Amino acid sequence: MKNLPNIITVFRAIGAIGLLFFGVESPIFWVIYFACGISDMLDGYLARKMNATSEFGAKIDTIADIIFVVVCIIKLLPILEIPNWLWIWVGVIAIIKIINIVSGFVVQKKFVTVHSIMNKITGFLLFAFPLTLSLIDLKYSAAVVCIFATFAAIQEGHFIRILKSGI
Numbered sequence: 001m002k003n004l005p006n007i008i009t010v011f012r013a014i015g016a017i018g019l020l021f022f023g024v025e026s027p028i029f030w031v032i033y034f035a036c037g038i039s040d041m042l043d044g045y046l047a048r049k050m051n052a053t054s055e056f057g058a059k060i061d062t063i064a065d066i067i068f069v070v071v072c073i074i075k076l077l078p079i080l081e082i083p084n085w086l087w088i089w090v091g092v093i094a095i096i097k098i099i100n101i102v103s104g105f106v107v108q109k110k111f112v113t114v115h116s117i118m119n120k121i122t123g124f125l126l127f128a129f130p131l132t133l134s135l136i137d138l139k140y141s142a143a144v145v146c147i148f149a150t151f152a153a154i155q156e157g158h159f160i161r162i163l164k165s166g167i
Helices: 005-019 027-049 055-079 083-107 118-132 138-162
Strands: none
Touching: 005 027, 005 055, 027 118, 055 118, 083 118, 083 138, 118 138
16 A cells, blocks of 8 residues: 555556647547646655655656656647747756756765655646646746746755755
8 A cells, every 4th residue: 555656656657658649639638637637746645644755756756747747748839839938938947957956966966856845836837737728828827837937946956955865
């Protein structure tokens, strides 16, 4: 039973890869998308409730998150008209995240994952973002996501540099 959160995480990664086989207009795409998003919130909650948190679980959670985000980028970018200022902002966030990865290796001599409240909020906003596109103009909803993602990335870098133990 203690492996349940990790099993959910692995199924999220598999589900994310499964999204590649369905068009964005397909209802099955959105069912899988929603299941992946819910599982992302559920696995960490269950791990904490069951006292089953582990460094391994945190790492596979991060890997599953990356797979989900990359697949969503592959599937959703072709259908979105993204303004140049937004590309620049996303690029800046990506640079900060890359600096954080390098800093984690330099400061802590290992791959560091930060599961802060701000990162969780950003993850939820990223998950909700495509669901809001029919209601809110992309430039407004994307700006909100980018504000939170920028703050989360800066905070993550701060945590990596000040904390010497696992995060």
